[in-house]
Amino acid sequence: MHRGVNDVTVAGTGDSTTPESEQVPELVIISGMSGAGRSTAAKCLEDLGWFVVDNLPPSLIPTMVELGARSQGAVARIAVVVDVRGRRFFDNLVAALADLDQAGVQRRTVFLEASDDALVRRFESVRRPHPLQGDGRITDGIEKERDLLRELRGDADLVIDTSALNVHELRAKMDAQFAGEDEPELRATVMSFGYKYGLPVDADLVVDCRFLPNPHWVPELRNHTGQDEEVAKFVFEQPGAQEFLDRYTDLLQLIAAGYRREGKRYVTLAVGCTGGKHRSVAVAERLAQRLGAHGVETVLVHRDMGRE
Structure with a gap:
């Protein structure tokens, strides 16, 4: 989807072309809902060695990338935090x-949701008021922001829901996705x-997974979880369970191959049952x-495994 090259001319920065000897830096756009944790996500990347710029005007993002390419490797990874202050600001972001x-600049978008x-x-x-609420309520500002960000969220490579996360849990999620030398x-x-x-x-x-019988209704299994061997054995002994696992694994291999071709690096697979404890x-x-x-x-x- 977003592929990187070493020879690049960035629109809006003049007619110069970055020489092949200069490496275009990795770029991550951090955006999302106000109050969802953009600053915490940015701080995490900064601690991981990224060059982080907060509230950079969108029209200057291509310039920042070009300057990073000229840094002789000193700025190899750039993270830009952008928010939405209005329709014009968002239009400038889309254009950038x-x-x-x-x-052909490689970029990834992380969207913080709540x-x-x-x-x-x-x-x-x-x-504090929501930046878009004006004379209305906080919920009015949230509604306006969701509407403005709908397209960006749909195009994001990684969406993180922080509704139930504390600061440490959000940092752990960012570390899990961005820590490590080999991507x-x-x-x-x-x-x-x-x-x-x-x-x-x-x-x-x-x-x-609700098509499978629920271990909750088996008294000796009710207080256990799907991590316990007796529960897992019960689940996968049910008719269709093993076949479902095999066929869905094949489907995931097909989907994963497609994601790789499209340059998508992150995927969240949610597996649900009634209470989130057994199946x-x-x-x-x-x-x-x-x-x-x-x-x-x-x-x-x-x-939800630890909920009552």
């Missing part, structure tokens, strides 16, 4: 990203969840193992 894509309730609580806790072709987050607690908003793919956990564990065996770097998260 289009220039980068046309020039529920309306979580965002309202955060703004109220710091007693893998594809990283996957496999997340078990309970439908009764809501769908994960950052999921790219959703698997529904989804067992299936998520097996799918994560199989993805890892096929060369996909995988992070396993059990969102």
Whole structure:
């Protein structure tokens, strides 16, 4: 989708062409909802050695990339934090990203998401207005921002829902995706969840395990989880369970190959059952193992396993 080259002319920065001896830096755009954790995500990348620029006007992003290419390797990775202050600002961002894509600059977009309730609580806790609410309510500003960011969110390489995350958990998610010297072709987050607690908003793919009998109704299994051997054995002894696992693994291999071709580096696979404690956990564990065996770097998260 976004492929990198070493010989690049960036629109809006003049007619000069970056010599082949100069390496175009990696670029990450950090955006998302106000109050969702953009600053924390940026600080994490800064701690990992990225050159981070906060609130850079979008029209200057191509210039920043060109300057990084001329730094003789001193600025090899750039992260730019952008927010949306209005329609014109967002239009400038879209135009700047289009220039980068046309020039073949490798870029990735990280989008920080959160529920309306979580965002309202955060703004109220710091007693600050939403930047787009004007004379209205906080929820009015959130609604305007969601509408402005809809296209950017849809094009994002990585969406992180911070509704239930604290600062340390968000940093852990960023570390899992960006730490390490060797960047893998594809990283996957496999997340078990309970439908009764809501769908994960950052999921790219959703698997529904509710067609399998629920161990919750087996008294000796109720207080265990899908990580326990007796629960996993019960789940995969059910008719269709093993066949489902095999066929979905084949499907994931097909999808993963397509993501690699399109330059998508991150995917979140959400595996759900009613409560997120038994079936989804067992299936998520097996799918994560199989993805890892096929060369996909995988992070396993059990969102709702500890809930009552």
